[in-house]
Amino acid sequence: MSKIQIADNAFVYPMPMVVVGTKVAGRPNFMAVGWVSRVNFKPPMIAVALGKAHYTNRGIHETGVFSVNVPGLDLLEKVDHCGLVSGENEDKSALFTVAEGQRTGAPLIEECPVCMECRLVQVVDLPSNEVFIGEILGAYAEEACCTGNKPDIEKIRPFTLTMPDNRYWAVGPEVGKAWATGTRLKG
Amino acid sequence: MSKIQIADNAFVYPMPMVVVGTKVAGRPNFMAVGWVSRVNFKPPMIAVALGKAHYTNRGIHETGVFSVNVPGLDLLEKVDHCGLVSGENEDKSALFTVAEGQRTGAPLIEECPVCMECRLVQVVDLPSNEVFIGEILGAYAEEACCTGNKPDIEKIRPFTLTMPDNRYWAVGPEVGKAWATGTRLKG
Numbered sequence: 001m002s003k004i005q006i007a008d009n010a011f012v013y014p015m016p017m018v019v020v021g022t023k024v025a026g027r028p029n030f031m032a033v034g035w036v037s038r039v040n041f042k043p044p045m046i047a048v049a050l051g052k053a054h055y056t057n058r059g060i061h062e063t064g065v066f067s068v069n070v071p072g073l074d075l076l077e078k079v080d081h082c083g084l085v086s087g088e089n090e091d092k093s094a095l096f097t098v099a100e101g102q103r104t105g106a107p108l109i110e111e112c113p114v115c116m117e118c119r120l121v122q123v124v125d126l127p128s129n130e131v132f133i134g135e136i137l138g139a140y141a142e143e144a145c146c147t148g149n150k151p152d153i154e155k156i157r158p159f160t161l162t163m164p165d166n167r168y169w170a171v172g173p174e175v176g177k178a179w180a181t182g183t184r185l186k187g
Numbered sequence: 188m189s190k191i192q193i194a195d196n197a198f199v200y201p202m203p204m205v206v207v208g209t210k211v212a213g214r215p216n217f218m219a220v221g222w223v224s225r226v227n228f229k230p231p232m233i234a235v236a237l238g239k240a241h242y243t244n245r246g247i248h249e250t251g252v253f254s255v256n257v258p259g260l261d262l263l264e265k266v267d268h269c270g271l272v273s274g275e276n277e278d279k280s281a282l283f284t285v286a287e288g289q290r291t292g293a294p295l296i297e298e299c300p301v302c303m304e305c306r307l308v309q310v311v312d313l314p315s316n317e318v319f320i321g322e323i324l325g326a327y328a329e330e331a332c333c334t335g336n337k338p339d340i341e342k343i344r345p346f347t348l349t350m351p352d353n354r355y356w357a358v359g360p361e362v363g364k365a366w367a368t369g370t371r372l373k374g
Contacts, residue, residue, distance in 0.1 A: 001286035001302070002297065003297075003302065003327035004329075004330050004333065004336070006301075006326045006327065006333070006338065008230070008231050008323045009228070009231040009326075010231065010323055010338075012203045012223055012224065012225060012233070012257070013301065013340050013358075014203060014345065014347070015203065016199045016200060016201060016347075035225045035226060036199055036224055037199065037202070037222045038198060038202075038222045038236065039234075039236040039311075039313060039316060040313040040314055041238060041315045041316060042314065042315045044195050044196040046199070047234075047318070049224060049225065049227065070199070070200050076362060076368060077363075077372060078369065078372065080363065080366065081372040084366055084370065099188035108188060110188060110189065110190075115188070115190065116197050122311065122313075124311055124318075126226060126227040126232060126309075127229065128227055128229045129226060129228060129232075131226050133311070133318075136197055137195065138192065139197035140188060140190035140193065141191060142189075146191065146193070149193065150352060151193065151197075151200065153200050153201060153352075153356065158200045159363075164337060165339070165340075166364060167340075167363070167364060168362045169358050170358075170359030170362045171200075171201055171357075172357030172359035172360075173356070174354050174356055174357075175260060175263060175357045176264075176354070176355040178267060178353040178354060179267065179270060179271055179353055182268030182270065183267075184264070185264060185268040
């Protein structure tokens with residue numbers, strides 16, 4: 001193949017940035033996460049893959065619940081801060097306005113345009129990370145960030161991450177319709 | 188919380204689009220996937236969550252290997268086509284130029300700026316999806332899409348997906364440095 005070999009520690013381009021919320025020892029804590037994906041369609045499940053040493057892992061194990069919050073660009077500095085300091089060393093509960101998820105009690109971030117509260121259904125134990133798989137029991141969006149009751153990415157203005165260069169990126173213009181643009185190749 | 192409730196079937200904003208390659212009954216097959224994430228740091232592992240009915244699942248189970256390919260914008264139409272038709276009904280092996288992964292034999296896509304070949308290490312069986320966790324045994328990049336031997340997203344020009352509105356998005360401008368921009372909030 002006409003390519004150069006790069007480090008096996010390769011990444012997805014780009015990774016969506018979310019903030020995972022949980023309570024550790026009764027106090028809300030937040031962590032910046034780029035290793036996140038939906039993993040089951042019905043019931044809706046989402047997974048986050050967290051390094052084992054993280055303070056957040058302890059909270060998810062303790063409470064069996066967590067939240068996934070999608071921040072807008074205006075929160076970039078705070079989100080990056082969440083990734084720089086551990087809840088072990090700093091109380092991050094006052095960084096955001098916290099609301100309790102109605103179904104799980106997981107701490108949700110008011111300032112994030114989209115929030116999901118999840119019940120832990122499975123932990124996949126990998127060598128250096130734990131993959132926490134949660135069922136989404138409640139999802140909420142800022143009305144001003146929706147079009148027709150559905151979240152609208154152009155109003156949410158989320159950002160993404162690339163590694164190993166460690167840069168954040170805004171979302172660019174729309175470039176096609178999924179399950180549609182490829183139709184002309186059909187048959 | 189001052190938000191409206193949306194469908195529990197909520198999503199990450201935005202999802203990175205990749206093409207998963209595998210061989211089914213000896214023939215390369217490709218599938219468009221937005222449910223993908225790195226899941227382990229060391230050794231490097233990546234996961235894709237595929238609906239159980241997909242033809243690709245059969246190939247990953249049969250061969251124990253798969254590839255994750257990051258397409259550029261120029262491939263959008265072909266990638267969308269991959270998501271519209273099943274390998275069950277159409278031979279997709281000629282859609283791309285195929286190279287065999289040196290370590291796994293998994294089919295890699297020459298036209299994609301970044302390719303990873305993976306050995307299956309675990310399958311997480313969820314109600315409607317299977318999560319295939321693979322160890323990245325080889326990663327390759329188009330030299331013209333690298334800066335300093337590392338893939339550069341501005342040269343890769345990948346695209347992302349939002350659901351349930353089913354739209355594709357280009358990557359926008361750089362908006363910050365990860366593990367850096369939040370430093371000024373420290374202490």
